[in-house]
Amino acid sequence: MISESSSFIKGVVLGGVFCMLVTLLGHIKVGHGTKAHHHEHHHIQAPNKEDVLNLSEDERVELSKSIHVYCIILVKPKDLGHWAAARETWSKHCDKAEFYSSENVKVFDSVAVNTNDMWMMMRKAYKIAYERYKDEFSWFFLAYPTTFAIIENLKYFLLKKDPSQPFYIGHTVKSGDLEYVDGEGGIVLSIESLRRLSRVLEDPDKCPEHGGMIWKLAEDKQLAICLKYTGVFAENAEDSEGKDVFNTKSVGALIKEAMSTHPQQVVDGCCSDMAITFSGLAPNHMHVMMYGVYRLRPYGHSYSDALVFLPPPGSDND
Amino acid sequence: MLLLGLQSSWLPFYGGIVVGFITTFLLLHVLLLPQPVPVPSWDPRVGTAPPGTPSSPALYSLAPSDTAGEDAGVARGLFQRVRVLCWVMTAPQNLEPKARHVRDTWARHCNVALFVSSEPAPHFPAVGLGVPEGRAQLYWKTIRALQYVQRHHRHSADWFLKADDDTFVVLDNLRWLLAAHSPQRPLYFGKRFRPFARQGYMSGGAGYVLSRAALARVATALTRGTCGHSGPEEDVALGQCLERLGVAVGDSRDTWGRETFHPFPPEIHLTHHFARDFWYQRYCWYPVVEGPRCCSDLAVSFHYVSGEEMYTLEYLSQRLRPYGYSPRYQPALRPPVSPNTPRTPVSLNATETPVSPNATWTPVSPRATRSHPGPHAPKPPNPSRTPPALKAAPDLGGSYSGVHAGEGTPPQPQMS
Numbered sequence: 001m002i003s004e005s006s007s008f009i010k011g012v013v014l015g016g017v018f019c020m021l022v023t024l025l026g027h028i029k030v031g032h033g034t035k036a037h038h039h040e041h042h043h044i045q046a047p048n049k050e051d052v053l054n055l056s057e058d059e060r061v062e063l064s065k066s067i068h069v070y071c072i073i074l075v076k077p078k079d080l081g082h083w084a085a086a087r088e089t090w091s092k093h094c095d096k097a098e099f100y101s102s103e104n105v106k107v108f109d110s111v112a113v114n115t116n117d118m119w120m121m122m123r124k125a126y127k128i129a130y131e132r133y134k135d136e137f138s139w140f141f142l143a144y145p146t147t148f149a150i151i152e153n154l155k156y157f158l159l160k161k162d163p164s165q166p167f168y169i170g171h172t173v174k175s176g177d178l179e180y181v182d183g184e185g186g187i188v189l190s191i192e193s194l195r196r197l198s199r200v201l202e203d204p205d206k207c208p209e210h211g212g213m214i215w216k217l218a219e220d221k222q223l224a225i226c227l228k229y230t231g232v233f234a235e236n237a238e239d240s241e242g243k244d245v246f247n248t249k250s251v252g253a254l255i256k257e258a259m260s261t262h263p264q265q266v267v268d269g270c271c272s273d274m275a276i277t278f279s280g281l282a283p284n285h286m287h288v289m290m291y292g293v294y295r296l297r298p299y300g301h302s303y304s305d306a307l308v309f310l311p312p313p314g315s316d317n318d
Numbered sequence: 319m320l321l322l323g324l325q326s327s328w329l330p331f332y333g334g335i336v337v338g339f340i341t342t343f344l345l346l347h348v349l350l351l352p353q354p355v356p357v358p359s360w361d362p363r364v365g366t367a368p369p370g371t372p373s374s375p376a377l378y379s380l381a382p383s384d385t386a387g388e389d390a391g392v393a394r395g396l397f398q399r400v401r402v403l404c405w406v407m408t409a410p411q412n413l414e415p416k417a418r419h420v421r422d423t424w425a426r427h428c429n430v431a432l433f434v435s436s437e438p439a440p441h442f443p444a445v446g447l448g449v450p451e452g453r454a455q456l457y458w459k460t461i462r463a464l465q466y467v468q469r470h471h472r473h474s475a476d477w478f479l480k481a482d483d484d485t486f487v488v489l490d491n492l493r494w495l496l497a498a499h500s501p502q503r504p505l506y507f508g509k510r511f512r513p514f515a516r517q518g519y520m521s522g523g524a525g526y527v528l529s530r531a532a533l534a535r536v537a538t539a540l541t542r543g544t545c546g547h548s549g550p551e552e553d554v555a556l557g558q559c560l561e562r563l564g565v566a567v568g569d570s571r572d573t574w575g576r577e578t579f580h581p582f583p584p585e586i587h588l589t590h591h592f593a594r595d596f597w598y599q600r601y602c603w604y605p606v607v608e609g610p611r612c613c614s615d616l617a618v619s620f621h622y623v624s625g626e627e628m629y630t631l632e633y634l635s636q637r638l639r640p641y642g643y644s645p646r647y648q649p650a651l652r653p654p655v656s657p658n659t660p661r662t663p664v665s666l667n668a669t670e671t672p673v674s675p676n677a678t679w680t681p682v683s684p685r686a687t688r689s690h691p692g693p694h695a696p697k698p699p700n701p702s703r704t705p706p707a708l709k710a711a712p713d714l715g716g717s718y719s720g721v722h723a724g725e726g727t728p729p730q731p732q733m734s
Contacts, residue, residue: 004330011334016342018335023346064642152640255629266422266629273637284589291588292634294643295615298490300393301382307642317610318646
């Protein structure tokens with residue numbers, strides 16, 4: 001009897017110690033993991049409201065006019081519906097927007113790059129854009145057909161960033177050692193990054209036209225590799241609360257996720273108030289976004305924004 | 319002997335390990351390690367009922383507050399001056415799948431929000447009217463709801479909005495619309511449909527709003543049986559009743575002539591082309607506009623909005639905005655105009671004057687409530703009192719997906 005009870009007690013003690021060890025290890029492991037992850041990620045934030053409001057009236061007006069964004073939208077004939085929607089909606093708010101299509105299409109004006117391969121399309125588009133517009137624009141925004149962008153929020157985000165520095169901004173993803181901007185969320189390059197890119201595109205060793213030996217790498221990864229050679233690194237864009245401003249999903253998809261992860265705080269937890277892009281949108285959704293973003297609003301709220309953007313001429317859906 | 323000894327003690331040993339593990343686990347996780355704080359189911363910003371209000375399961379909201387860089391002063395003034403009570407028609411089985419999303423989004427902007435069901439649900443909170451659910455009982459349910467609101471909340475607000483649990487409303491825009499009108503006048507607003515009533519009637523699903531005077535009249539009449547207690551469609555029957563009682567229809571369009579109450583979701587109004595013989599064209603009082611001009615920037619309501627879309631619309635309207643953008647449409651706040659009352663300033667805290675049955679009233683023509691005359695004169699009423707047989711399914715075309723027409727039937731003038 002005594003031996004049984006003593007072995008029982010030994011068992012209890014052993015079990016308790018084992019449990020505590022497991023719990024402690026579990027906690028330490030989790031903590032360590034996130035810290036390491038956080039360190040290697042490059043984050044870039046929107047300007048602080050206070051920073052911006054300290055500017056004088058004249059400085060603000062000058063600033064609003066000084067940020068020039070050139071939009072590149074890569075399209076193919078199969079994307080005609082999205083193409084039309086982008087033309088009629090958000091792209092009107094770019095200082096200049098051009099559609100780079102795989103082939104010439106009669107219905108819409110475009111710059112034909114005469115290739116179906118996404119990486120080739122991207123290379124050619126960036127090359128052409130740099131050659132033609134390097135003196136006119138300081139920022140270059142590249143989008144896919146299903147992306148919807150709010151250029152005003154992009155300009156606000158870029159407000160205090162110097163375009164002569166190599167910026168490569170968007171929604172970043174880590175793939176092994178490579179951190180790249182996910183094309184779905186839109187890619188922002190400063191003129192300096194574009195300058196460096198146009199040089200390295202000529203280098204077939206560092207930046208080959210047909211990258212990858214066994215299988216093809218996605219074009220947004222290829223871009224990151226080429227830029228890395230020139231010393232340009234991807235940075236993830238966030239607002240002052242740490243929320244992503246470039247989104248690779250639609251508002252609906254993000255709301256659905258928020259409804260399952262934190263159902264009590266769906267709108268608070270979902271998306272940034274100054275989001276720049278959403279993606280995966282159908283053409284009709286772009287029209288709804290246009291209305292929801294630029295027009296539908298509750299009466300009686302006014303904002304002291306540092307910048308002023310006027311509606312583009314000849315448009316009735318914004 | 320030794321074997322026996324070992325055998326007899328391995329059971330308690332391993333048993334001890336299991337017991338020790340479980341006990342320590344429970345001790346650590348229940349007592350010692352921090353627990354996640356349970357999030358309250360209501361927004362902590364929701365206020366408490368003002369003193370003197372009867373105990374009724376309603377939600378009382380706080381006025382909009384300023385945030386960094388945002389001045390909500392005008393909206394706050396309207397919140398205090400144009401008080402709106404929202405009553406949302408729902409059912410016990412819809413509380414969690416539908417009404418909850420209303421409660422967690424736009425209902426928070428009402429001065430008072432009431433969820434009206436057939437059975438009470440105090441935790442939600444929802445009022446139980448004791449009327450069975452179902453299309454046939456809809457008018458009965460509406461009557462009971464009107465009487466309930468009149469009995470318990472007639473002093474809580476100046477205007478009384480009825481909505482469904484799949485209606486999305488922007489309260490600040492409703493207040494802007496109503497600011498120009500006096501709640502002492504019997505008036506109602508909504509998405510105006512043409513048939514069955516000389517002055518038209520308001521679509522139930524798109525939401526309609528009654529002035530305090532209108533509510534008092536209709537509740538009294540319903541109690542006395544002046545209007546009858548049953549009808550084929552709730553919104554038609556109510557519209558006919560209100561017309562009989564001299565409650566005038568207001569023009570809910572904005573100052574650019576664009577509609578504010580919408581019987582479909584935004585995607586339909588913005589992108590869809592209605593078939594020529596679709597009932598909607600015939601039913602609308604004002605001409606149907608498709609594309610961007612369908613809808614005012616200051617839209618008040620949309621219908622057939624799913625739970626997920628409630629949050630999407632709340633995010634798009636209240637949160638996401640283009641920084642620094644100066645919108646094309648920036649109307650002024652319309653001061654109250656009341657041509658039929660003497661020229662005394664409208665007192666913000668005016669006590670309610672009861673509508674005496676012998677008071678003389680003059681029906682206000684729709685033109686007087688608008689800044690410019692409407693393009694259509696009202697047509698003679700449809701001689702038949704029942705709605706024509708509608709097509710089984712409206713051919714809305716391939717671009718339209720995601721309509722929940724209540725119990726699976728296509729959108730019809732009666733509410734779901």
